Amino acid sequence: MKVGIAMGEVKFYRITGKMLIRHDKMPEWQKFTKYVRAIKPEHALEKVYSELGSNHRVKRYHLVVEKIEEVELEEVEDRNIAQLAFVKRWNKLE
Numbered sequence: 001m002k003v004g005i006a007m008g009e010v011k012f013y014r015i016t017g018k019m020l021i022r023h024d025k026m027p028e029w030q031k032f033t034k035y036v037r038a039i040k041p042e043h044a045l046e047k048v049y050s051e052l053g054s055n056h057r058v059k060r061y062h063l064v065v066e067k068i069e070e071v072e073l074e075e076v077e078d079r080n081i082a083q084l085a086f087v088k089r090w091n092k093l094e
Contacts, residue, residue, distance in 0.1 A: 010037050012081065013044035014071045019052060020062035029064075035078040037085075041068045 015034045022028040034051065038044035045068060052058050076082040 008039045010039055012037055012071050012073060012076050012085075013041060014067075014069050014075070015044060015048045015065060016067045017063060017065040019056065019058045019064070021056070021058075023062065035071075035076050035081045037081060041070070044068060 013036055015036065016032070018029045018031050020027060021030050032052070034048050036044045036047045036051075038047060045065060048065070049060050049063065052063060053060065073082060073085055
């Protein structure tokens with residue numbers, strides 16, 4: 001039996017929110033905006049949780065996502081994410 005993933009169209013998402021940086025006597029919230037590529041908004045949200053947790057050591061319950069919106073390629077401000085739209089194929093390094 002062959003199991004496969006149904007591929008859809010990859011879209012760009014802008015996710016805005018705030019994260020709790022310091023949670024001691026004086027809590028400090030910092031705003032963030034992330035651009036990601038994903039097939040569904042749920043996948044984009046999972047990617048943001050993963051990146052912010054990895055880079056800033058922020059737990060998921062210290063992240064408050066305010067808005068997830070699909071954007072066009074022209075609206076993407078992160079050049080690295082925008083350039084991924086033009087990649088034809090990945091070369092495997094050996």
